[in-house]
Amino acid sequence: GAVVSQHPSWVICKSGTSVKIECRSLDFQATTMFWYRQFPKQSLMLMATSNEGSKATYEQGVEKDKFLINHASLTLSTLTVTSAHPEDSSFYICSARFGLAGGPSSNEQFFGPGTRLTVL
């Protein structure tokens, strides 16, 4: 149980185009999803917290107009990298936390397999 998928697993795009990455919780409902960015041989940096039905909360230094996050349902969050540039090339990882409004929730995050973005 507690499987999180990401699509695509890798993507190559031209500079100036936009790329959408999907994060799905396959067997549980997630009120909260998190988006991380990981540069080669570095740790994960939290970009934003996505709550179903509300606006995402971005970490300091992350451009919300650059990285658009939508959490339209309890099982799907999307990250759109707009007008991508080579410096946006990175490994993007999402995670999901089990939880229902007013109900039981999990203190653990379940991670997706990541999406490798390369901007040419």
Add this chain to the structure above:
Amino acid sequence: AQSVTQLDSQVPVFEEAPVELRCNYSSSVSVYLFWYVQYPNQGLQLLLKYLSGSTLVKGINGFEAEFNKSQTSFHLRKPSVHISDTAEYFCAVSRKNDYKLSFGAGTTVTVRA
């Protein structure tokens, strides 16, 4: 805010030898503690977690960790490693009220025959 320090960036170890990965944290509030493993080009897999209760936590693949509140540490150990344990290991903490994870810089474990 909380922070995590992994004291060893790289740990080479021979197969069947023990390994310890050190993790210290700082936080002004109560936290949960986690160890994750990441294999190349993959996401993170939870090894173990400390939420409350017994300070010795056992996880998957023979790993265990001990929470030491006075030393604010959460060191990870395995008594006998395998080649397949070669990976990147991350220590992380999250506040109990918002579940945001802060990660350490990671420790690369390389197991040699």
